[in-house]
Amino acid sequence: MRTMLDRLPGPIGFFFRRLLIGVGLLVAVAVLTFVMIQSVPGDPARLLLSGDSGGGSEEAVEALRAELGLDRPLAVQFLAFLGGMFTGDLGTSFVHRQPVMDLIASRLPNTLEIVGAAAVLSALAGVAIGLLSAIVSRDRRGGTVFSTFTSLGLSAPVYVTGTLLVYFVSVKLHLLPAGGFASWSQDPGRHVQLLVLPVLTIAIGLICILARATRSSVLETRGQDWVRTAKALGHSPVRLWLQAVLRNSLTPVVTLIGLEIGVLVGSTVLVEQVFNWPGLSSLLIESVAHRDYPVIQGVILVTSAIFIVINIIVDYLYGVLDPRARSGS
Amino acid sequence: MRRRLWHTALAASLTGTVLLAGCGSGGGDGQSEQTLRFGISGEVPVLKAGQEQGNLGATANSLLHRGLMTYDSEAQLVPALAESYEQISPTEYSFVLPEGLTFHDGTELTVDSVRSSWEYFADPENGSAQAEAYANIEAVEAGEAGEFTVVLKEASSAFLQTLADVSTPILPEAALDPEAESDVGAGPFSVVDQQSGVGMTLEKFDGYAHAQEVALDGVELVYYADGASRVNALQGGDVDLIDYVPWESFDQLEQAGFTVDGKAGPGLDVQFNFEAEPLNDPLVREAIAYAIDREKVVENVFSGYAEPVFGQIVEEGGEFDTPAVTEMYDYDPERAKELLAEAGHEDGFDISLLGTSQYAFVQDTAISVQQDLEAVGIRTELELPDWPTMMDNMLTGEYELGIGTISATISDPSYLLRFVDSPAYVHPWGYENAELTQLLKDGRAAETDEARIESYQRAFELLREDTPYAVMMQRQQAYAYSEKVSGFSTLPGLIVFGSGVSVAHISLS
Numbered sequence: 055m056r057t058m059l060d061r062l063p064g065p066i067g068f069f070f071r072r073l074l075i076g077v078g079l080l081v082a083v084a085v086l087t088f089v090m091i092q093s094v095p096g097d098p099a100r101l102l103l104s105g106d107s108g109g110g111s112e113e114a115v116e117a118l119r120a121e122l123g124l125d126r127p128l129a130v131q132f133l134a135f136l137g138g139m140f141t142g143d144l145g146t147s148f149v150h151r152q153p154v155m156d157l158i159a160s161r162l163p164n165t166l167e168i169v170g171a172a173a174v175l176s177a178l179a180g181v182a183i184g185l186l187s188a189i190v191s192r193d194r195r196g197g198t199v200f201s202t203f204t205s206l207g208l209s210a211p212v213y214v215t216g217t218l219l220v221y222f223v224s225v226k227l228h229l230l231p232a233g234g235f236a237s238w239s240q241d242p243g244r245h246v247q248l249l250v251l252p253v254l255t256i257a258i259g260l261i262c263i264l265a266r267a268t269r270s271s272v273l274e275t276r277g278q279d280w281v282r283t284a285k286a287l288g289h290s291p292v293r294l295w296l297q298a299v300l301r302n303s304l305t306p307v308v309t310l311i312g313l314e315i316g317v318l319v320g321s322t323v324l325v326e327q328v329f330n331w332p333g334l335s336s337l338l339i340e341s342v343a344h345r346d347y348p349v350i351q352g353v354i355l356v357t358s359a360i361f362i363v364i365n366i367i368v369d370y371l372y373g374v375l376d377p378r379a380r381s382g383s
Numbered sequence: 384m385r386r387r388l389w390h391t392a393l394a395a396s397l398t399g400t401v402l403l404a405g406c407g408s409g410g411g412d413g414q415s416e417q418t419l420r421f422g423i424s425g426e427v428p429v430l431k432a433g434q435e436q437g438n439l440g441a442t443a444n445s446l447l448h449r450g451l452m453t454y455d456s457e458a459q460l461v462p463a464l465a466e467s468y469e470q471i472s473p474t475e476y477s478f479v480l481p482e483g484l485t486f487h488d489g490t491e492l493t494v495d496s497v498r499s500s501w502e503y504f505a506d507p508e509n510g511s512a513q514a515e516a517y518a519n520i521e522a523v524e525a526g527e528a529g530e531f532t533v534v535l536k537e538a539s540s541a542f543l544q545t546l547a548d549v550s551t552p553i554l555p556e557a558a559l560d561p562e563a564e565s566d567v568g569a570g571p572f573s574v575v576d577q578q579s580g581v582g583m584t585l586e587k588f589d590g591y592a593h594a595q596e597v598a599l600d601g602v603e604l605v606y607y608a609d610g611a612s613r614v615n616a617l618q619g620g621d622v623d624l625i626d627y628v629p630w631e632s633f634d635q636l637e638q639a640g641f642t643v644d645g646k647a648g649p650g651l652d653v654q655f656n657f658e659a660e661p662l663n664d665p666l667v668r669e670a671i672a673y674a675i676d677r678e679k680v681v682e683n684v685f686s687g688y689a690e691p692v693f694g695q696i697v698e699e700g701g702e703f704d705t706p707a708v709t710e711m712y713d714y715d716p717e718r719a720k721e722l723l724a725e726a727g728h729e730d731g732f733d734i735s736l737l738g739t740s741q742y743a744f745v746q747d748t749a750i751s752v753q754q755d756l757e758a759v760g761i762r763t764e765l766e767l768p769d770w771p772t773m774m775d776n777m778l779t780g781e782y783e784l785g786i787g788t789i790s791a792t793i794s795d796p797s798y799l800l801r802f803v804d805s806p807a808y809v810h811p812w813g814y815e816n817a818e819l820t821q822l823l824k825d826g827r828a829a830e831t832d833e834a835r836i837e838s839y840q841r842a843f844e845l846l847r848e849d850t851p852y853a854v855m856m857q858r859q860q861a862y863a864y865s866e867k868v869s870g871f872s873t874l875p876g877l878i879v880f881g882s883g884v885s886v887a888h889i890s891l892s
Contacts, residue, residue, distance in 0.1 A: 096771030100778060103434060103510045111806060114510035114561075121562060150579065151429045151564070160579055217611065224619040232615035234605060235581045327609045330616070332580025336608070340426060340580075343741070345771050 069370055076362040083358040084139055087351050088132050098148050098345040099124060122148050135351060144355070145348035149341070154352035157337060162356065164235070165333030168325065169318045171249060172257040177311055179257070180264025184307075185300055187265065188272040200269065207262035212321045216255040216328040223251060233330035252329040256321040260314050267310050271303035278302070312368030316361055417600040417891055419868070422622035425608045427583060432558050432565040433504040433511030435550045435792065438880040442626060445883030446585060446602060447487075448552030448568035449592070451478055451497070452543050453884050456872040460543050464492070464553055464569055464592050466529070473538035473830035474521075480529040485590045486555045487573035494531045496553055498523040503559040504551045510561065512801075513792070516545040537828040540835055541795035548792040549881045571597050571887040582606050598870070598890035614863075617641060623868050623891065626882075628861040630686045630744070636863050644872065645861030647690045647699070648879035650789035651680075651748055653736075654852040657813030659783040661732060665850060670722035671784070672712040672853035674759045675752055681856055684747040688859040695843060696857055698794045698876060702836060708843045712853065719759040731760025737782040740767040748855065749786050780812035789854065791877040796839045797827035798877065803851065811851045819845040867891050 099118040119125045123134075138144050144154035187200045224232035230251055236244040275281065276299050284298040319335075326336040334353055341349035427443040428436045435441075453463035462468055465478040484492040503509055505517035519542075521534040535542065545551065558565035566574050571594070572585035583604040587597055605622055607613040610629035616622045618639055628636065633643050653671060655662040662668060677691035694711035697703040723729060736756075738749030746767055753763045763784065768776070776782050787809045791798035801807050804820040822842035829835035860879040864871060870888040874881055 094772070095768070095775045097775055097778075101771050101774065102428075111507040111510070111514065113508040117508050117561060118510070149428060152579075157579060220612075220615050220619075225615055228619065231621050232619035233607070233612050234616065234621055235578075237578075328612060330605075330607050330609070330612050332578070332606075336580055340608070343770065 069366070072366040072369055076359075076366055079362055080139075080355070080359055081136075084136060084351070084355060087354045088135060091347050091350055092128060094345075096345040097124075098122065098347060101345055102148060135348075139355060144352035147341075147349045148346045149344045149349070150346075154348045157349060158334065158352055158356050161332060161334045161337045164331060165319070165322050165326070165335060168249065168252050168256065168322060168331065168333065169315065171253045172260065172318055173311065173315055175253060175257045176260035176264055176314075180261045181268045181300075181304075181307060183261065184265040184268025185272055185295070188269045188276070189295065201266070204262035204266050208259045208266075210258070211324075212255050212259070213324045213328055215258055216251070216325055219251050219255055220328065233328065235330065235332050248329075248331075252325045252331050255328070256318055256325050259321075260311075260318065263314060264307060264310065267307050268303065271306055272299055275299050275303045308371060309368060312364060312371070315364055319357065319360065417598060418603060419599050419601070419624060419886065419889055419891060420603045420605060420622040421886065422605050422607045422613045422616045422625040424610070424613065424627040426580060426606045427577075427604065430565045431510065431561065432500075432554050432563070433509055433513070433551050435512045438627065441549050441792075441880040442883040443566075443583075443604075444549040444552065444568075444570075445881050446570060446572045446604075446886055447566060447574065448549060448554070448570040449884075450546045450548065450552045452547040454547055454874055454878065454881065456870070456885060456888055458874050458876075458878070460547055463547070466592070468543075471532070474535040476533045476535075476542070477526075478531055478533065480531070481592055482529060483590075484569060484592060486569050487567045487588055487590075488555065490555050492553060492555075492569050494523065494525040494529075496555065497531070499556060499559060500551070500553045503554075508561075511551060512807075513545055513548055513551050515800075516541065517551070538830045539827050540829065541793050541797050541827055544793035544795055547881075549884065550792060572599075572602055575601070580606065593887070597887050599886070602886060617863060617865065620865075624862060624864040624871065624886075624889075626862050628863045630684075630688045630859070632863075633686065633688050633859075633861065641863050641865055642868075643861050643863045645688060645859035646873045646875040646879055647857040648790070648860030648876065650692055650696050650854050650857045651745070652787050652789055652809075652852040652854045653752060654777075654785050654787040654809065654811045655814075655850075656780060656783050656785070657811060657851070658780060659734075661726065661728060662734075662783060663813075664726050665848070666722045666726035667728065668850040668853070669712070670719040670726070670759065671756065671761070672850050673715045673722065674719035674761070675755050675853060675855055676714050677855050678714065679755070680748050680751045683751060684744050685856070685858050688861070689856045690859075691856050692854040694854065695796075695799070695846060696789055696854060696877065697796060701794075703796060703839060703843070707840070711847045716755075716759050723759060723761075728760075731762060733762045733764070735766055735783045736763040737766045737773060737776055737785040739770045739773040739786075741770040741773075744858070745786050745788075752784075752786070752855075774808050777808035777812070778806075782812070787852065789857075789877070790880065792881065794876050794878060795827065796842070797823050799823055799842070799846070814849070814851045816845060816849055816851075819849070 099115050099122060103114055103118060123131065142155060146153055147157055150157055220232050223229050230247050234248055236248060238245045281298045284294055289298065322333055323335040323339065325331065326333045334357065337349065338353045341353065423439060423442055425439050427439050430436065430440060430443060449463040451463060451465040452460050455461045464480065464484065466481045468476060468478045470476050480494065486492055501517050501520055504511040505514055505520065507514040519536050519539055521536045524532045524534065526532065552568055554565055555567055557563060558567060569591065571588055571591045573588045574583060575586050576584040585604065586601040587599060588594065591597065607616055610627065613625045614629065614632045614636065617625045628643055633645065636643050653675065655668050657663050677693065681687060681689045681691050693713055694709040697708055723731065736749055736753055738745045740746050749765055749767065753765055756763050777785050789809065800820065800823050802809050803814065803816060819842055822838045822845065826835050826838035826842060829838055862871065862873050862882060868889055868891060870890050872885045873879060
C-alpha cells in the first residue's frame with residue numbers, strides 16, 4: 055500500500071497518505087470511546103426509569119435493557135458499533151429514540167455554523183488588526199498597548215466573555231436576545247440575531263491570537279530583502295503591504311487557524327450551554343448525563359472525523375504553500 | 384485620517400447592532416398574544432406512559448395530560464377529566480366522564496380508555512412507579528351516561544392523589560406500550576412541533592374537559608439547561624415564565640420586578656448504608672442526625688431559601704405536622720458525641736460520603752455535612768462523581784453515607800414506602816423493616832381516620848427508632864414570571880414538580 059501511495063504524484067500521494075492515517079485514527083477513536091464509555095459507571099436503563107428519586111422495578115429495567123440491546127455481550131455490541139461506523143448507521147439514541155445520525159445531522163450544522171462564522175470573523179478581523187497594528191504602531195509603546203489588549207482578550211475564558219456579553223448586550227441594553235435558537239427557514243432575522251453573541255464569544259480569543267501572530271509575522275517579514283527590493287522598484291504602499299509583506303506573512307497564520315479551529319469546536323461546549331444553542335456539544339453533554347451510549351459514541355466519532363479532516367486539509371495546504379513540508383512528511 | 388477610520392468603524396458597528404436588534408421577529412411577535420413562552424430547565428425526554436421522568440417529564444406531562452383528578456391553584460384535589468366524583472365507601476368511588484371526550488388525535492376517550500390505562504400502570508414491567516397503587520384496583524365497572532364505579536381491593540387514602548399524578552394520566556391505547564411515545568393525551572395542550580435541543584410548540588386543545596377555563600392559545604416551551612441562561616432569558620424578555628429558579632437568583636429577580644413563586648418542595652437527606660460498619664448501629668445513625676447543622680445548609684447552600692427539617696417531611700398544616708413527626712432531632716453536637724461514645728466510637732471513625740458534583744447544591748450540602756461530622760469526630764472522605772455515577776452507586780449499595788433527594792408525586796405519608804420498601808435509590812441500602820412497611824400500607828388502606836392516623840403515627844415512631852436517613856431540609860422550588868403572567872401558582876410540598884398543571888390557569892396581559 056505504501057509503495058502504491060508513494061508512486062502517486064506529490065500532492066495527491068501526500069493527501070492519500072494523510073487520508074489513510076486519518077481512517078486509522080478514526081478506528082482507534084472508536085475503540086477508545088467504546089472502552090471508556092463501558093468503563094464509566096451508570097446503567098442507562100436504570101437512569102431512564104429513574105425519576106427524581108426513582109428506580110424502576112427489576113422487571114422494567116430488564117425489559118428496557120433488552121429493548122436497548124444492552125443485554126447483548128459487549129463484544130457483540132462493539133462489533134455492531136464498528137460495523138455501523140462504516141455503513142453510516144450509528145444506532146438509535148436511548149433517550150431520543152431517534153437514529154443517532156439524524157440527531158447529529160440536526161445538530162452538527164448548528165455547531166459548524168458558529169465555528170465557521172467565528173473562524174471567518176477571526177481570520178478577517180485578526181489578520182486586519184494584526185496588519186494595521188504593525189503598520190500604525192510598530193514602536194515599543196504601541197506593541198505594549200497591543201499586547202495588553204490582546205492578552206486580555208485571549209486570556210478571558212469563553213464562559214466569562216459570554217456571560218458578560220449577555221449581561222450587557224441582552225439583560226441591560228436589550229439589544230440582542232440572551233440565547234436560544236430559531237432556524238434560518240423559520241426566521242432568518244432572528245437566526246442572525248441569536249448567532250451574533252455566541253460567535254463573538256468564541257471569536258474574541260482567536261481574533262487576539264491571530265492578530266498577535268499576524269503582527270509579529272508582518273514585522274518580521276517587512277524587514278526582508280525582497281520587501282526592500284519591492285519598495286525600491288516603486289510598488290505602491292498597498293501593493294507593497296498586501297503582496298510583498300502580508301502574503302509572505304500568512305503561512306504561520308494559516309497553520310494557526312487550522313489548529314485553533316479545534317479549539318473553537320472545544321469552546322462550543324461552554325458557549326452552547328451559555329447561549330442555549332442546540333449544537334453537537336450540548337447534545338454530547340446531555341447524552342453523557344443520560345449515559346446515552348450510541349449518541350456519545352456517534353458525537354465523539356463525528357467530532358474526531360471533523361478534526362482529522364481539518365488537519366488533513368491544513369497539512370495539505372501547508373504542503374502546497376511550502377513544498378518542504380510535503381517532502382518532510 | 385486614522386481618527387476618521389476609527390469613527391467609521393465605530394459607526395458601522397453601532398449601525399450593525401441596531402439593525403440586528405430590529406431585524407428579528409423578537410422571539411414571539413408573530414405569535415398570539417396569549418402564547419406563553421415558558422423556559423424550562425432542559426429538554427423534555429421522550430415521554431413514556433406511566434414512568435416518572437424527572438421534573439422535565441412531569442412538566443411536559445402536566446401540560447399534555449390529565450388523569451381523572453388534578454390539583455387546583457390551592458393544591459386541592461379537583462376533578463380533571465372526570466366531571467364529578469363521589470366516594471361511595473372506603474373501597475368504592477364513582478366517577479362521571481363528560482360526553483364526547485377525545486384525545487388530542489381525535490380518538491374517543493371512554494371508560495375503556497380509563498380501564499386500559501390503569502391496567503397498564505399496574506404492570507410493574509411497564510416501569511410505573513405507581514404500579515402497586517394501580518394494582519390495588521379490583522374493577523372498573525361501567526354504568527350509564529359516562530358514569531362508572533371503581534372498586535379497590537383495599538381502601539387507600541392515597542387513591543385520589545394517585546389519580547392526580549401527572550405521570551399516570553389517561554392515555555390512548557397506542558401510547559400504552561413501553562416502546563411507544565406518550566405525547567398524545569387529553570390534557571389542555573397538544574404538541575404541534577418539537578425541535579431537538581430547542582423546544583416544543585404546544586397549542587390549546589379545544590377538546591380538553593375544561594377547555595373553556597384555559598385562556599392561553601398555546602405554549603412555547605424553550606429549553607435552557609443552564610440556570611443562569613434561564614434567568615437571563617426571563618430578564619431579557621425572551622420568555623415569560625421559567626422553572627427551577629437558581630436560589631442565588633431569587634433576590635436578583637425579585638429586585639428586577641419579577642415574581643418568584645417558591646414553595647418548600649423536595650428535600651435532601653443523608654442516607655445510611657445499613658451494610659456498612661458502623662452505620663448498622665442505630666446509635667451512630669442517630670448521632671449523625673444530631674450532628675448536622677441544618678440551618679447552616681439552608682443559609683450557605685440555599686441562600687436562606689429552604690426550610691430546615693428535623694424529622695419527616697409531611698403536608699404542612701396536616702394532621703401529621705406535629706413535633707413528634709417533624710422535630711425528631713435537633714442540632715446538638717454534644718448529644719451526637721455522647722451517642723458516639725455510647726456506641727463505642729468516642730474517637731470517631733473514618734467513612735465516605737457520596738454526593739455529586741453535577742449539582743452545586745448537592746455538592747455544597749455534602750461539604751457542609753462533612754464539616755459538621757468532622758466537628759463530632761467523624762472523618763469523611765467526599766466522593767463527588769457525576770449524577771448517573773452517584774445514582775448507580777446508590778442503587779448498587781456502593782456507598783456508606785449518601786446525599787439523597789426526597790420527592791414524591793403524592794403527599795400522603797404512604798409516599799414513604801419508596802424510602803423503605805422499593806428499588807429506588809432513595810431506599811437506604813440494606814434497610815428493611817417489615818413492621819414499618821406494613822404500617823405504611825395499613826395506614827394507606829385504613830378505612831377510618833382513626834386507624835389511618837394510628838398506623839402512620841406508629842410508622843413515624845419506627846422511623847425515629849431506626850433513623851434509616853436523616854432529612855436535612857426542604858428546598859424552595861421556584862418558578863419565576865414577568866408581570867405579564869397571572870394565574871400561575873407553584874404547588875406546595877413534594878408535588879411541586881407537577882406545578883405545570885397551573886399553566887392551564889395562566890392568562891397573559
